[in-house]
Amino acid sequence: MAVSAAARRLQPPPVRALPGAPPGRFRVLYADPPWTTFPLRQLPLRGLADDEALLFLWAPAAKLAEALRVMERWGFRYQTCLAWKGEPGRPAGFEPPELLLIGARGLVLAALNGSIEESVRHPGSDAIYKWIEQMCPPGPRASLFAASPPEGWTPLPDSLWGGLQPSE
Numbered sequence: 001m002a003v004s005a006a007a008r009r010l011q012p013p014p015v016r017a018l019p020g021a022p023p024g025r026f027r028v029l030y031a032d033p034p035w036t037t038f039p040l041r042q043l044p045l046r047g048l049a050d051d052e053a054l055l056f057l058w059a060p061a062a063k064l065a066e067a068l069r070v071m072e073r074w075g076f077r078y079q080t081c082l083a084w085k086g087e088p089g090r091p092a093g094f095e096p097p098e099l100l101l102i103g104a105r106g107l108v109l110a111a112l113n114g115s116i117e118e119s120v121r122h123p124g125s126d127a128i129y130k131w132i133e134q135m136c137p138p139g140p141r142a143s144l145f146a147a148s149p150p151e152g153w154t155p156l157p158d159s160l161w162g163g164l165q166p167s168e
Contacts (some may be wrong), residue, residue: 027139076103
C-alpha cells in the first residue's frame with residue numbers, strides 16, 4: 001500500500017545514532033540550554049527519549065516561540081509550563097520570568113504533583129530535580145547542559161553534540 005504525502009509529513013524524522021551517548025533511552029529529559037548561541041533544534045534528541053517520556057525545558061519568556069519549536073522538533077508535545085520569577089526577597093518588578101516548559105511524548109500529563117522548595121534560587125537547583133523525581137514515574141533520567149546533575153541523573157554534556165557549532 002502506498003503512503004500518502006500527508007501521512008509521510010506526519011511521520012517523525014528518522015532517529016540518528018548519537019556517538020558517545022549512553023545506552024538506552026530516557027523517560028525524563030531536563031534541559032537548561034544556552035538560548036543565545038546554540039542550534040538547539042539540531043540536537044538529535046528523538047533517539048535519546050523513550051516512546052513515553054517527559055521533557056522539562058527552561059526558556060526565557062522572550063524565547064517562548066523558539067522553545068515551543070525546539071520541543072516539537074525534539075518529538076514532544078507541549079503540555080504546560082511553570083514560571084520562575086527570580087530570587088525570593090527581590091522587589092517586585094516587571095522582570096520577564098523564565099519558563100519551565102513541560103512536554104510529553106506518547107502520554108498525556110494529567111496533573112502536576114509535589115511541591116518545590118520556596119528557597120529555589122536558580123532554575124538548575126537540586127530542588128527542581130527533586131520535584132521532577134516526585135512527580136515522574138521511575139525510569140532513566142537525563143540532564144542536558146548541566147554542569148553536575150544530582151545522583152540518579154545521567155549528564156549529557158555539551159561534548160556529546162559533536163560537530164554542532166554555536167550559531168552566529
